[in-house]
Amino acid sequence: MGHAEATDIHDLTAARQFSAPVMTGQAAYTASFLDGAYDLLVHTLTNHLTWSCPTKRLVDLYDRNVSADHLDVGVGTGLLLTRCRFPSPSPRVALMDLNENALRAAAARIATLADVTLYRANVLDPIPLDARFDSIGLVYLLHCLPGRLEEKGAAIGHLGALLKPRGVLFGATILSDRYAAEHLRTRTMAGWLRKKGVFANADDTLAGLETALRAHFTEYHVETVGSVALFTARKP
Numbered sequence: 001m002g003h004a005e006a007t008d009i010h011d012l013t014a015a016r017q018f019s020a021p022v023m024t025g026q027a028a029y030t031a032s033f034l035d036g037a038y039d040l041l042v043h044t045l046t047n048h049l050t051w052s053c054p055t056k057r058l059v060d061l062y063d064r065n066v067s068a069d070h071l072d073v074g075v076g077t078g079l080l081l082t083r084c085r086f087p088s089p090s091p092r093v094a095l096m097d098l099n100e101n102a103l104r105a106a107a108a109r110i111a112t113l114a115d116v117t118l119y120r121a122n123v124l125d126p127i128p129l130d131a132r133f134d135s136i137g138l139v140y141l142l143h144c145l146p147g148r149l150e151e152k153g154a155a156i157g158h159l160g161a162l163l164k165p166r167g168v169l170f171g172a173t174i175l176s177d178r179y180a181a182e183h184l185r186t187r188t189m190a191g192w193l194r195k196k197g198v199f200a201n202a203d204d205t206l207a208g209l210e211t212a213l214r215a216h217f218t219e220y221h222v223e224t225v226g227s228v229a230l231f232t233a234r235k236p
């Protein structure tokens with residue numbers, strides 16, 4: 001089994017400097033936030049109470065789509081990878097994130113479950129990687145990226161290029177046109193997270209997500225649960 005140390009991170013960024021909005025989108029994920037509060041805040045509280053999409057729905061999405069040769073992108077603490085069922089007792093799992101704290105936290109979490117490889121990359125840039133995967137998970141990253149969904153959807157294209165021919169990209173993102181119709185507490189939380197720079201989804205709509213998926217995939221499916229869009233995409 002792999003046990004990923006900090007030195008095992010393959011840096012695909014070529015030491016690039018990133019724009020302030022890109023850096024802001026990943027800045028909240030300090031080691032102490034990931035260690036202490038992230039899972040409680042996101043997966044225990046806000047998924048249920050604010051976005052009306054219980055974490056179980058995200059785990060179900062993984063269970064339906066995750067493969068034994070999986071790339072997870074925007075990894076946070078790696079909680080969903082520990083909850084889902086892999087179709088093999090010894091899966092290969094590559095983790096990709098711009099933030100090294102997240103890579104280390106998630107790697108430590110799944111070290112005993114999988115053979116782990118770590119990549120540091122910005123999904124808004126083309127990703128210089130030869131490896132190809134049967135499944136790619138992209139949960140709760142798009143709403144952190146700057147720009148309109150039609151533009152930041154470039155990330156979907158960059159990741160699509162890393163799929164094997166019959167592979168699946170699956171993910172979830174919080175859409176502003178979904179929570180607009182929800183409770184005041186939902187809009188208030190979203191506004192606060194945007195002010196903090198954690199979310200950048202003011203213009204993210206269901207139509208924008210579908211446009212981004214259609215631009216890179218011939219086959220896709222989107223379902224909304226509360227304020228969250230769950231999607232899968234394939235290139236048959």
Ligand SMILES: C[S@@+](CC[C@H](N)C(=O)[O-])C[C@H]1O[C@@H](n2cnc3c(N)ncnc32)[C@H](O)[C@@H]1O
Nearest residue numbers: 025026074075076097098099102122123139140
């Ligand atoms: C909200 S967390 C999602 C964590 C996890 N998928 C989950 O559902 O709990 C967003 C993750 O995306 C990463 N991230 C933010 N901007 C990124 C970028 N431009 N490229 C790659 N990763 C990025 C952050 O560092 C963080 O780990």
